[in-house]
Amino acid sequence: MSVAEHDHETGLARDEDAQHDRALFLKRRRSRSIAIALALAGLVILFYVVTLVKLGPEVLNRPM
Amino acid sequence: MDFDQTMRQHDLHLTAGAAAVASSDRVVSSATVHDYWQLMKPRVMSLAIFTALVGIVAAPGTLHPVLALTAILCIAVGAGASGALNMWYDADIDAKMGRTRTRPVPRGRVAPGEALGFGVVLSAFSVLILGLMVSWPAAALLAFTIFFYAVVYTMWLKRLTPQNIVIGGAAGAFPPMIGWAAVTGTVSVESIVLFLIIFFWTPPHFWALALYKSEEFARAGIPMLPVVAGEETTRRQIWFYSWVMALTGLLPAGVGLGGPLYLLVSVVTGAAFLLLAWRVLRDTDLESARKLFAFSILYLLLLFAVLLAEPAVGIAAFAPLHGGWV
Numbered sequence: 001m002s003v004a005e006h007d008h009e010t011g012l013a014r015d016e017d018a019q020h021d022r023a024l025f026l027k028r029r030r031s032r033s034i035a036i037a038l039a040l041a042g043l044v045i046l047f048y049v050v051t052l053v054k055l056g057p058e059v060l061n062r063p064m
Numbered sequence: 065m066d067f068d069q070t071m072r073q074h075d076l077h078l079t080a081g082a083a084a085v086a087s088s089d090r091v092v093s094s095a096t097v098h099d100y101w102q103l104m105k106p107r108v109m110s111l112a113i114f115t116a117l118v119g120i121v122a123a124p125g126t127l128h129p130v131l132a133l134t135a136i137l138c139i140a141v142g143a144g145a146s147g148a149l150n151m152w153y154d155a156d157i158d159a160k161m162g163r164t165r166t167r168p169v170p171r172g173r174v175a176p177g178e179a180l181g182f183g184v185v186l187s188a189f190s191v192l193i194l195g196l197m198v199s200w201p202a203a204a205l206l207a208f209t210i211f212f213y214a215v216v217y218t219m220w221l222k223r224l225t226p227q228n229i230v231i232g233g234a235a236g237a238f239p240p241m242i243g244w245a246a247v248t249g250t251v252s253v254e255s256i257v258l259f260l261i262i263f264f265w266t267p268p269h270f271w272a273l274a275l276y277k278s279e280e281f282a283r284a285g286i287p288m289l290p291v292v293a294g295e296e297t298t299r300r301q302i303w304f305y306s307w308v309m310a311l312t313g314l315l316p317a318g319v320g321l322g323g324p325l326y327l328l329v330s331v332v333t334g335a336a337f338l339l340l341a342w343r344v345l346r347d348t349d350l351e352s353a354r355k356l357f358a359f360s361i362l363y364l365l366l367l368f369a370v371l372l373a374e375p376a377v378g379i380a381a382f383a384p385l386h387g388g389w390v
Contacts (some may be wrong), residue, residue, distance in 0.1 A: 028096050035097045045132065050197045053130045
C-alpha cells in the first residue's frame with residue numbers, strides 16, 4: 001500500500017468516526033431536549049393542579 | 065464559527081471522551097440525561113424522599129395529597145441539587161476513589177460548570193416552589209439543608225476535620241423535619257426526634273464504610289476518622305455513637321410518634337445494631353465493618369417504615385411523655 005492510499009484510508013476511517021460521534025452527539029442533545037420539555041410540561045401541569053387545589057372547589061361555583 | 069465547524073471541533077472532543085467543547089463562541093455538552101440523573105445522587109435522593117414522607121405522614125394535621133406530593137418532589141429535587149453541587153466541588157477527590165471515580169464529572173461526561181449550573185438552578189427552583197406552593201418554613205429549612213450540605217459539609221468540613229460526617233450528617237437528617245414543617249409550618253419536639261435518629265445514625269454508618277475504604281480516603285486526602293485517628297479510635301467511636309443512636313431510636317415511642325410495634329422493632333433492631341457494633345469493636349477484620357454498614361441501612365429503613373406503617377394498620381402511638389410542656 002502506497003503512502004497516498006494509506007492516508008486516504010486513514011482519512012476515511014476518521015470521517016466515519018466523526019460521523020458516528022456526530023450522530024451520537026445529536027442523539028444525546030435530542031434526549032436532553034426531550035427531558036427539558038417533559039420537565040417544563042410537568043411544571044405547567046403542577047402549577048395548574050396546585051392552583052386548583054389552593055383555590056378549592058368553590059372556584060367552579062363563583063358568581064359570574 | 066458555523067455549526068459544522070463547531071460540530072467537527074466537538075467530534076474531536078467526543079472521541080476523546082470530553083464532557084464539553086468550548087469553542088470561541090459556544091459550549092456544547094455531550095452529557096446524556098442519565099449523566100444528569102447520576103449527578104443528583106439518586107440513592108441519597110430516595111432516602112430523602114422516604115424520610116420526608118414519614119415526616120409528612122407522622123405530622124399532626126392534614127396536607128392535600130397534591131401538596132404533599134409537591135413537597136416531596138421539592139425535597140427530592142433539593143436533595144438532588146445538593147448532590148450536583150457536591151459533585152461539582154468534589155470532582156478532584158472523587159477522581160481518586162474507586163467508589164466515586166465513575167461519577168459524571170470525574171469521568172468527563174459533565175463539565176464542572178454544567179454541574180454547578182444544574183445544582184444552582186435546581187436549588188432555586190425547589191426552594192421557591194416549596195415556598196410558594198406549600199410552606200415557607202419548610203422552604204427555609206430546605207434552603208438551609210442545601211446550604212449546609214453544599215457549603216458547610218462539602219466545601220468546609222469534609223477536607224478539614226475527621227468530625228466532618230458527624231456535623232455534616234445533619235444535612236441528611238433534615239428531610240423528615242422539612243416534611244413535618246410542610247404540614248405544620250413549624251419545628252417541634254417530634255420532628256427534632258426524627259432529625260436526631262438520622263443525625264446519630266450517620267457516624268456509625270459512615271465510619272463503618274470508612275473503615276474498609278480508609279486507603280481510598282487517605283489517597284484522596286480526606287481526613288476521615290480511620291485515616292487521621294486510626295482504626296482503633298474509629299471502632300470505639302462507632303461503639304459510642306451506636307449506643308447514642310440505639311437509645312435515640314427509642315424516643316419516637318416516648319414523644320407520641322410510635323406505638324408498641326415501633327417500640328418492639330426499635331428495641332430488636334437497636335440490639336442487633338449494638339451486637340454488630342460490638343463485633344466491629346472486638347474484631348480486627350474488616351468483614352464486621354461491612355456487615356455493620358449493610359445493616360445500618362436496613363435499620364434506618366425499618367424504623368421509618370414502621371412509623372409509616374403503624375397509622376396505616378391502625379396501631380395507635382403511645383401518649384407522649386412530655387405531656388403539655390412542649
